[in-house]
Amino acid sequence: MIRVVVVDDQELMRVGFRMVLGAQEDIDLVGEAGNGADAVSLAGSLRPDVVLMDVRMPVMDGVEATKRIVEEGTSRVLVMTTFDLDEYVYAALQNGASGFLLKDTPPDHLVSALRSVASGDAVVSPSVTRRLLDRFMSGGAPPRDEAELDVLTEREREVLVLIAKGLSNVEIAEKLFLSEATVKTHVGRILAKLGLRDRVQAVVLAYETGLIRPGLA
Known part of the structure; x- marks a missing residue:
């Protein structure tokens, strides 16, 4: 079971999340909070797999x-x-969020995102990805030297570009005609070589180094 805590200051939103998550056989809603302080406390005591955070x-x-x-x-x-x-997106990702979705995300996409995050993956909505890219390329964040990516093989750089475009491991495998297991191996090596925590940091680095540019996402 994926243990989830929902955090939102609006009771109506929490009720909505409760209904969506309660219908999933593999998700257990173990707690709710109405502010960040209570969320930190709940996370410490309940240690859920994922905190769904407003x-x-x-x-x-x-x-x-x-x-x-x-x-x-x-x-x-x-x-x-x-x-x-942008400031919320960038701050949340920089502070360690494993994903960022808008509240108008369809319920099935939300559930899929929770499962992905619980399994160690990361998700960012396409609209947010585009805004992040625009922010980085317009000087909203300090540029990084693309030479940082020299430790990657040609195939790993190719995979990193697709990660930055928001593709899942399954989609990357289909696009590159590889097995999903092979893609997971490439992703793991990319993170290790670049000293990154997860896919979100990989996406941010791809933008900051200019590996991916407007029109390519």
Whole structure:
């Protein structure tokens, strides 16, 4: 079972998440919180697999709560918000979120994202990915030297580009005519060589080094 804690200051949103997650046989909603401070406390005591985290909340916002939960190593965090503003996206990802989705994401996509994050993968909605790319390429974040990627093989760079475009391991395997297991191996080596925590950091690095540019995502 995937153990999940839902964090949102709006009761109506929590009810909605409760209904969607309650219908899944492999997901157990073990707790709910209405602000970031309570989320940190719940994550520490319940140690869920995934915390589904709102961003704008009283007492402590979701970005700070994400940072604390990730630092404590208690759970992975999937951030959801109504506002696809760059500063929230970038801050959440930089603070360790394993994914970022908008609240208008269809229920089946949300469930799929939770499963991906619980399994150690990372997810970012396509619209958010495009805004991230635009932010980096317009000077919203400091550029990184593309020479950092020289440690990668040609195939690994190819896989990194597809990761940055938002493709899953299955989609990358289909595109490159590889097995999913082979793609997982490539992803693991990319993260290890570049000293990255997960796919989200790989996406950010791909943007910052200019490996992927506007029009390619």
